[in-house]
Amino acid sequence: MYNEVYTKSxxxxxxxxxxxxxxxxxxxxxxxxKTEAEDLFRKIGITFSVYNNYDASERLLPxxxxxRVITNNEWGKISKGVIQRSLAINAFLHDxxxxxxxxxxKIIPRHLIYGNPAYEIKMVGFKVPNNIYSPIIGTDIxxxxxxxxxxxxxxxxxxxxxxxxxxxxxxxxxxxPELFQTMKIEPVENYPNHLLDTLAKLKPKNCSDKPNIxxxxxxxxxxxxxxxxxxxxxxxxxxxxxxxxxxxxNITYMKTxxxxxxxxxxxxxxxxxxxxxxxxxxxxxxxxxxxxxSYKSGNINICSAPGSGIADDKAIYTFLPEIIKFYLSEDxxxxxxxxxxxxxxxxxxxxxxNLKNLVVKEVHGSGGHGMLxxxxxxxxKLDLFKRKIKSNPxxxxxxxxxSLSSVPIFSKNSLSPRHVxxxxxxxxxxxxxxxxxxxxxxxxLKENSLVVNSSQGGGVKDTWILAE
Amino acid sequence: MLSxxxxxxxxxxxxxxxxxxxxxxxxxxxxxxxxxxxxTSYNNEWDSILQTLRIKExxxxxxxxxxxxxxxxxxxxxxxxxxxxxNCINRAxxxxxxxxxxxxxxxxxxxxxxxxxxxxxxxKKYNSKDLPEIIDLVKKQVNLIRGTILNxxxxxxxxxxxxxxxxxxxxxxTARIIDVKYFILLPNSELIGKDYDNFQWSxxxxxxxxxxxxxxxxxxxDIGYYKIIDFLILNMMCPRSLFYSIEKIDHHLKRLKxxxxxxSKAEELANTLHANFNKxxxxxxxxxxxxxxxxxxxxxxxxxxxQLESKYFLGAEK
Numbered sequence: 001m002y003n004e005v006y007t008k009s010x011x012x013x014x015x016x017x018x019x020x021x022x023x024x025x026x027x028x029x030x031x032x033x034k035t036e037a038e039d040l041f042r043k044i045g046i047t048f049s050v051y052n053n054y055d056a057s058e059r060l061l062p063x064x065x066x067x068r069v070i071t072n073n074e075w076g077k078i079s080k081g082v083i084q085r086s087l088a089i090n091a092f093l094h095d096x097x098x099x100x101x102x103x104x105x106k107i108i109p110r111h112l113i114y115g116n117p118a119y120e121i122k123m124v125g126f127k128v129p130n131n132i133y134s135p136i137i138g139t140d141i142x143x144x145x146x147x148x149x150x151x152x153x154x155x156x157x158x159x160x161x162x163x164x165x166x167x168x169x170x171x172x173x174x175x176x177p178e179l180f181q182t183m184k185i186e187p188v189e190n191y192p193n194h195l196l197d198t199l200a201k202l203k204p205k206n207c208s209d210k211p212n213i214x215x216x217x218x219x220x221x222x223x224x225x226x227x228x229x230x231x232x233x234x235x236x237x238x239x240x241x242x243x244x245x246x247x248x249x250n251i252t253y254m255k256t257x258x259x260x261x262x263x264x265x266x267x268x269x270x271x272x273x274x275x276x277x278x279x280x281x282x283x284x285x286x287x288x289x290x291x292x293x294s295y296k297s298g299n300i301n302i303c304s305a306p307g308s309g310i311a312d313d314k315a316i317y318t319f320l321p322e323i324i325k326f327y328l329s330e331d332x333x334x335x336x337x338x339x340x341x342x343x344x345x346x347x348x349x350x351x352x353x354n355l356k357n358l359v360v361k362e363v364h365g366s367g368g369h370g371m372l373x374x375x376x377x378x379x380x381k382l383d384l385f386k387r388k389i390k391s392n393p394x395x396x397x398x399x400x401x402x403s404l405s406s407v408p409i410f411s412k413n414s415l416s417p418r419h420v421x422x423x424x425x426x427x428x429x430x431x432x433x434x435x436x437x438x439x440x441x442x443x444x445l446k447e448n449s450l451v452v453n454s455s456q457g458g459g460v461k462d463t464w465i466l467a468e
Numbered sequence: 469m470l471s472x473x474x475x476x477x478x479x480x481x482x483x484x485x486x487x488x489x490x491x492x493x494x495x496x497x498x499x500x501x502x503x504x505x506x507x508t509s510y511n512n513e514w515d516s517i518l519q520t521l522r523i524k525e526x527x528x529x530x531x532x533x534x535x536x537x538x539x540x541x542x543x544x545x546x547x548x549x550x551x552x553x554x555n556c557i558n559r560a561x562x563x564x565x566x567x568x569x570x571x572x573x574x575x576x577x578x579x580x581x582x583x584x585x586x587x588x589x590x591x592k593k594y595n596s597k598d599l600p601e602i603i604d605l606v607k608k609q610v611n612l613i614r615g616t617i618l619n620x621x622x623x624x625x626x627x628x629x630x631x632x633x634x635x636x637x638x639x640x641x642t643a644r645i646i647d648v649k650y651f652i653l654l655p656n657s658e659l660i661g662k663d664y665d666n667f668q669w670s671x672x673x674x675x676x677x678x679x680x681x682x683x684x685x686x687x688x689x690d691i692g693y694y695k696i697i698d699f700l701i702l703n704m705m706c707p708r709s710l711f712y713s714i715e716k717i718d719h720h721l722k723r724l725k726x727x728x729x730x731x732s733k734a735e736e737l738a739n740t741l742h743a744n745f746n747k748x749x750x751x752x753x754x755x756x757x758x759x760x761x762x763x764x765x766x767x768x769x770x771x772x773x774x775q776l777e778s779k780y781f782l783g784a785e786k
Binding site: 220229244255259 | 469470471472473474562565566568569580584625724728730780782783
């Protein structure tokens with residue numbers, strides 16, 4: 001297991017101050033600060049809701065006070081790789097909804113695109129503003145040794161967690177101001193401004209000079225509602241639900257105390273098929289009837305564009321290195337995790353006979369659900385997955401069980417290493433790309449666990465990108 | 469501002485005021501309970517509480533008998549009772565949560581903590597001994613919430629909608645409690661005006677937390693129904709009087725009219741009602757019948773609300 005704090009059993013320079021601080025903290029101070037931090041989170045209301053849990057529907061995301069440190073050098077490589085990937089993803093999305101050049105070259109099998117449930121046929125031939133489909137991309141990155149960062153997953157629809165990146169820092173600065181004086185840490189608080197700038201550049205065809213931008217949320221029961229209201233607050237824009245909007249003659253309005261107001265850009269935090277009950281899911285109560293027509297008439301922009309989700313599909317993920325080469329004529333700066341495609345007969349037979357050493361994921365799953373971790377699974381579960389893979393091979397991919405790097409957490413008695421991943425948030429409005437020097441670090445709080453998802457016992461850490 | 473935001477602000481404030489009112493009703497009942505040989509008044513009191521809140525039937529359906537612990541629990545924590553204090557605070561919080569962009573962190577914090585404190589109590593098995601403590605908590609927290617609104621909110625349209633919520637609830641509540649007491653305390657119309665039960669009237673004053681206020685306003689004289697009607701309906705100095713509430717409602721509707729530079733029917737109606745109060749005397753009210761007067765007032769109030777709702781909350785105006 002690679003512990004990020006050490007190199008050849010010596011504390012790395014970047015962690016020297018933090019380790020000194022962590023080891024000198026008296027135990028009671030730590031407990032006090034921990035409670036203080038939790039109180040702050042609760043007070044501010046930074047909680048996430050848990051579905052189907054009407055009793056205690058709000059939980060705190062566990063926050064560990066030991067920060068994760070990334071050097072300027074490391075960040076340089078990560079950011080270049082993330083930006084490259086984000087550009088390629090948008091070029092790919094534009095292509096598959098237009099002439100489909102990449103399919104013509106047989107790099108990607110047609111059925112993986114046209115047969116994909118995330119492919120949105122209604123978007124074919126439609127020109128989205130600036131050709132940007134996915135302006136906010138959260139890239140999940142894991143580290144396997146001192147020099148190796150790998151991409152585990154792309155999130156092109158509505159990546160969440162960025163509010164934690166900002167609030168974690170806020171809390172750390174309040175708790176331990178002295179630490180920030182000894183180290184030069186890149187700020188993250190400017191993210192909402194950049195997000196607003198990015199959105200403002202994605203004006204629809206018919207739009208006044210100063211676009212009216214809103215965030216569309218499914219409502220307070222959504223697990224990320226706090227984040228939606230946080231971002232709206234920080235950007236100074238309205239947080240709306242479907243019921244606050246209506247479409248009249250293909251123009252989208254919001255209902256205000258002054259009467260109706262035209263809306264130009266929607267940063268939507270609801271899934272494709274819920275945005276418009278007329279065009280998509282008729283049962284959706286959280287969408288806006290007629291929104292899609294308003295969009296296609298060029299009266300409003302929806303970010304991310306409907307149909308963007310196909311780019312973060314796990315079946316497409318396996319082709320990302322080829323996608324980067326095809327559109328940018330560059331080699332990928334950050335590699336994928338080695339991935340076996342179960343629809344490929346050679347890969348499949350490898351997967352079936354090595355299941356114990358693999359992670360199997362459902363192609364359209366997310367949040368750590370529908371996942372098998374081979375070395376940790378019972379015989380029954382292994383058999384179940386074998387059957388599942390055989391009956392529907394194209395629904396699964398498999399990856400080697402990688403040892404994610406670890407960073408210490410403050411556990412009961414001492415510092416104790418736990419596995420982490422990293423999610424930076426890339427903003428793309430045209431050729432201009434903004435990547436705030438910061439990211440969300442998710443941490444598996446259970447010892448030896450590799451699952452960092454908040455819905456399955458994961459927590460978060462403040463992440464410091466060093467300025468030099 | 470989004471129409472929905474305005475509506476959420478209004479209801480957040482309204483539910484907070486309601487929680488406060490219920491807490492004070494409970495306090496009065498608790499007080500009677502401490503007085504020996506007051507069983508009859510005690511039962512009457514519960515009855516009038518349930519009537520004022522319009523939940524008597526709901527209660528009886530669920531609990532069959534009027535029993536102290538059961539009523540207390542019903543009014544404090546019962547989730548099936550729409551008007552339990554915990555439900556009111558929960559709804560106030562849900563409304564506030566929807567408008568985190570329109571309220572300050574301090575206001576949110578005060579509401580949020582109130583909810584979490586009550587939640588802690590609600591999880592324990594209810595013990596009647598805790599009642600005074602819980603009542604105190606609610607009263608204290610409501611004052612804190614109101615203080616944070618006063619001290620930290622911008623005095624803009626958000627503030628107007630919050631204030632409207634408070635004063636609509638208060639006007640409605642005061643009108644209903646006088647009406648209920650009027651019937652219960654003076655069931656025989658021949659007895660009206662006989663000052664026969666000072667004790668009961670004093671309880672009414674306590675229920676609207678105006679007992680001391682009354683003494684200040686009228687000197688330490690007997691509490692007669694005439695003075696009480698004057699105090700709770702017509703006295704501008706009494707923050708629970710109908711006159712005071714309607715003046716506030718009129719005031720905030722006028723501010724909104726100015727702020728949005730648009731006429732509103734709600735403001736016109738409130739203005740008329742307010743103007744009528746200016747000329748009103750206790751004798752006028754008694755001549756037309758107190759009950760009829762209050763009934764009319766509640767209808768007028770709901771008409772103003774209807775106009776407020778369609779103008780600002782529904783976004784129907786295109």
